[in-house]
Amino acid sequence: MSHSTPPSGLKMGIPIPNSKLGLWLFLGTEIMFFTAFIGSYIVLRIGSPQWPTDTADTHISIIAGGVNTFVLILSSYFVVLAHEAMAKKNFPQARRFLIWTMSLAFVFLGIKSYEYYGKISHDILPSHIAETPGQAINKVDRELEAVVRERFKVYTDDQLIDVAEAADLSNVNAQLDIFSTSPEKQQQYPALTETAKADVRLYAEWQNLHQHIVADVSLLKVPAAAGPGYAQARAALADGASLPPLEYGEVVAKVNELKSDEQFGAAVRSGVFDPHPVLYGNLFASIYFLMTGFHAIHVIVGMILFVVPLMQGSNLDGRYTDWVENSGLYWHFVDLVWIFLFPLLYIA
Amino acid sequence: MAHDDHSAHHVNYAAVFVALCVFTGLSVVFDLLSFDNHLITIVLVLAVAVAKALCVMMFFMHLKFEGNWKFVLLAPTTILAIGLPLALLPDIGVAYYTSTAPQVEEWGTEFAEYKAQHNHEVPAAEAH
Numbered sequence: 001m002s003h004s005t006p007p008s009g010l011k012m013g014i015p016i017p018n019s020k021l022g023l024w025l026f027l028g029t030e031i032m033f034f035t036a037f038i039g040s041y042i043v044l045r046i047g048s049p050q051w052p053t054d055t056a057d058t059h060i061s062i063i064a065g066g067v068n069t070f071v072l073i074l075s076s077y078f079v080v081l082a083h084e085a086m087a088k089k090n091f092p093q094a095r096r097f098l099i100w101t102m103s104l105a106f107v108f109l110g111i112k113s114y115e116y117y118g119k120i121s122h123d124i125l126p127s128h129i130a131e132t133p134g135q136a137i138n139k140v141d142r143e144l145e146a147v148v149r150e151r152f153k154v155y156t157d158d159q160l161i162d163v164a165e166a167a168d169l170s171n172v173n174a175q176l177d178i179f180s181t182s183p184e185k186q187q188q189y190p191a192l193t194e195t196a197k198a199d200v201r202l203y204a205e206w207q208n209l210h211q212h213i214v215a216d217v218s219l220l221k222v223p224a225a226a227g228p229g230y231a232q233a234r235a236a237l238a239d240g241a242s243l244p245p246l247e248y249g250e251v252v253a254k255v256n257e258l259k260s261d262e263q264f265g266a267a268v269r270s271g272v273f274d275p276h277p278v279l280y281g282n283l284f285a286s287i288y289f290l291m292t293g294f295h296a297i298h299v300i301v302g303m304i305l306f307v308v309p310l311m312q313g314s315n316l317d318g319r320y321t322d323w324v325e326n327s328g329l330y331w332h333f334v335d336l337v338w339i340f341l342f343p344l345l346y347i348a
Numbered sequence: 349m350a351h352d353d354h355s356a357h358h359v360n361y362a363a364v365f366v367a368l369c370v371f372t373g374l375s376v377v378f379d380l381l382s383f384d385n386h387l388i389t390i391v392l393v394l395a396v397a398v399a400k401a402l403c404v405m406m407f408f409m410h411l412k413f414e415g416n417w418k419f420v421l422l423a424p425t426t427i428l429a430i431g432l433p434l435a436l437l438p439d440i441g442v443a444y445y446t447s448t449a450p451q452v453e454e455w456g457t458e459f460a461e462y463k464a465q466h467n468h469e470v471p472a473a474e475a476h
Binding site for chain 1: 437
């Protein structure tokens with residue numbers, strides 16, 4: 001450090017410790033790091049009219065964000081008090097303030113995890129969000145297929161039925177009736193008799209929905225979207241006429257109906273999200289997780305910086321004054337970033 | 349040591365902390381007021397954020413009491429930080445993204461209709 005060199009009449013450089021200068025230079029790069037994200041967000045947001053701001057779409061909790069802002073401000077306040085106590089050589093007090101700061105950092109991450117859980121439980125994740133009714137319908141189709149596949153695993157994984165290619169759902173489905181027709185199987189797997197019946201029904205529901213989606217014909221007005229009846233209906237159409245198209249509302253109603261089924265409702269509820277198209281939802285989710293994620297990483301790094309003086313226990317002394325000041329400066333910067341992220345992501 | 353210098357400045361940190369809390373409350377109030385023009389909310393909450401940032405930088409980070417080196421160090425980064433969005437804005441923000449996004453094409457004119465219906469079903473206040 002500068003003061004360890006022999007005294008000279010000339011004073012060179014900036015009148016602050018090298019560590020502090022280094023930290024400020026680092027903070028300069030950090031400012032550019034975060035403003036690159038914030039700047040890109042502002043630009044993309046301006047370029048995307050009808051950006052999702054409704055909390056019903058984004059599942060943003062302004063209260064949680066506001067509380068977290070308060071938590072970070074309070075922790076910043078405690079850091080500054082810790083530094084002041086270090087400068088006054090009141091080390092036990094400095095330690096107490098650092099412990100408070102650490103605790104508040106944990107609270108911040110706890111609230112952040114709760115918010116992330118809220119997003120994940122609604123599938124607000126980059127590339128997962130349907131942005132149009134058409135995409136929402138396709139998403140329901142894929143998720144319902146996954147539910148059927150999961151339910152069929154019971155029979156194929158334990159090789160209860162003879163399936164050469166378990167990946168072929170129609171093949172599995174065709175064999176499920178043995179649980180109701182074969183007395184031997186009924187005796188062997190009594191519980192599966194009812195489950196198999198329900199799963200055949202679920203498969204039929206998914207197939208029906210899938211065929212209507214592929215053919216893009218109304219679920220209610222066109223009874224079947226495959227088979228000879230459907231071919232006849234199509235053939236009977238006048239030139240240029242078409243069957244009524246599939247409507248988004250019909251799919252929503254069907255999903256709700258399947259979710260309330262007594263037998264497979266629970267599986268559908270856990271596997272199929274409520275269809276909810278959000279225009280620019282994926283861009284929003286990417287930006288939200290990128291910015292808050294990098295901020296959370298900075299919070300964790302700050303906590304590691306505070307662990308070092310805290311690990312000294314009652315031996316904390318003047319050697320750590322610069323460390324506490326520098327990690328404090330870093331912590332204020334983390335607070336500063338959140339001060340901008342809160343209005344930009346939660347309110348604007 | 350050099351960094352002991354600013355310990356001589358007596359800052360009422362508690363007052364700064366209270367001011368920051370009041371500013372945070374103000375942001376939430378501006379959101380709850382929900383002005384007809386959302387741009388007003390955006391400008392107000394960002395103005396509050398700038399005020400908060402200045403409080404933290406000047407008093408918590410002691411920049412108010414530091415020497416002129418702070419300008420040498422922070423001016424270039426600030427210019428670059430402001431320059432980036434300004435440089436990207438004409439291309440991506442204004443000209444390119446609006447008309448060609450496929451999901452917007454697919455919605456056509458139905459988006460506003462859907463939103464009106466959806467907002468009616470799920471009032472924003474209940475969404476939390």
